[in-house]
Amino acid sequence: MLDILYKRRSVRRFTTQEVEEEKIDRILEAGLLAPSSKSKYPCEFIVCDQSELNLKLSESKPGGASFLKYAPISIVITGDEEKSDVWIEDTSIAAAYMLLQAEKEDLGATWVQIRGREHNDNSSAEEYIQDLLGIPKNQKILAIIGIGHKDGVKEGRDESFLKREKIHRNHF
Ligand SMILES: Cc1cc2nc3c(=O)[nH]c(=O)nc-3n(C[C@H](O)[C@H](O)[C@H](O)COP(=O)(O)O)c2cc1C
16 A cells, blocks of 8 residues: 555646546545445545546636646546535545555546635636536535546655654654
């Protein structure tokens, strides 16, 4: 597990190679296997594999989403606020699991923050995506994960990255 954690980086440049369906499946499996508060399982995943849709998703917010127009796959992660008061935590851990499985598949992936972000002066990024993909209003949107085959090599981390002073024991 630590090998994957050290290797994983946010990758925003992808080749045009199609992403194998079985890899997408295993990434979704990882999301579905994530723990869930009170076993409520409020998460849903919308897989977008059409370039016109990914172009529109890249315009969800002014900054930080533009690379999605080159992503062969975007997965929108939602959580039903009517099912769970902690849908943010549940969707976050599912997203983390999916990022790690993407690395395990040797795919590049990056989290695009949607929750709390604006599309423009009149609408939130969440409203824009709900309208675009027909997502019901109770399905709150945490993030989009853009996925594809890595274009280029991004160095992983090593032990020098670890700020061990952030670790405390028994007392801050
Ligand atoms: C909660 C969260 C929100 C993020 N939002 C974005 C985003 O909107 N766009 C983006 O390109 N990267 C986003 N990232 C990726 C971070 O920029 C990235 O994790 C950080 O620069 C550290 O780099 P690394 O993932 O390669 O270790 C986000 C990451 C997290 C955890």
